[in-house]
Amino acid sequence: MKYFLPAPWLSLALWALWLMLNLSVSPGTVLLGALFGFLAPLLMAPLRPMPVRIRKPGTILRYVLLVGRDTLVSNLQVFWSIWNLKRRPPRSAFVKVPLDLRDPNGLAALAIVTTVVPGTVWSELALDRSLLLMHVFDLEDEAQFIEHFKTTYERPLMEIFQ
Structure with a gap:
């Protein structure tokens, strides 16, 4: 069937x-x-990719709530940056984020989250899936952004999919 x-x-x-x-x-x-x-x-x-094997389903609810909160906060930050455009222009930059996540389904989820959260755009993924090139609308500290991205978005997906 x-x-x-x-x-x-x-x-x-x-x-x-x-x-x-x-x-x-x-x-x-x-x-x-x-x-x-x-x-x-x-x-x-x-x-279609391989069947999804979810390791920790409880993490999904926390992740969805976290992404929802970050989407709201990021919307407000982007709005504020655009509102104050003449006072302080945004510091846009491309950031190379090293990835530990290798699962195709996890990477697809990460791509969706990156696109949903305002101020970030998934630009390119290295062929070996070890490096992600992202465009960030307003970047203050690259190292801090990378650490935040990996801790907040990548690690929970690794718990869920790997």
Whole structure:
């Protein structure tokens, strides 16, 4: 069954999304949506990463709350930096962060978090996954930023995925 339907929940979600986007439940739309929901995961199955093995699920809730708090705080900091642009321009910089995290799912989560938190952008990942190049909107101290990034974002993901 997994061979023909590798992700049944994804198939169901794609089918429902198809129906909502078309605003119709005509037989043709329902059939085409079901075909799309069946074929898309089947054709994309080779692109999916390895199955996720979560080591410490309790860490996930703390991590989500931490990222939520940091997103709020960072939004306010970016707002304040832009508001005071004439008084003190931001010190934008590219930062090379050495990574210990190697799990593809953990790196994907780290990329999402880095993009969600305002003021930081994931720019490039080294081929051997040992170095991350990030753009930081307003950087005061590079060493302090790297330590904060590794402690706050990378280490919990290592606990969860590795």
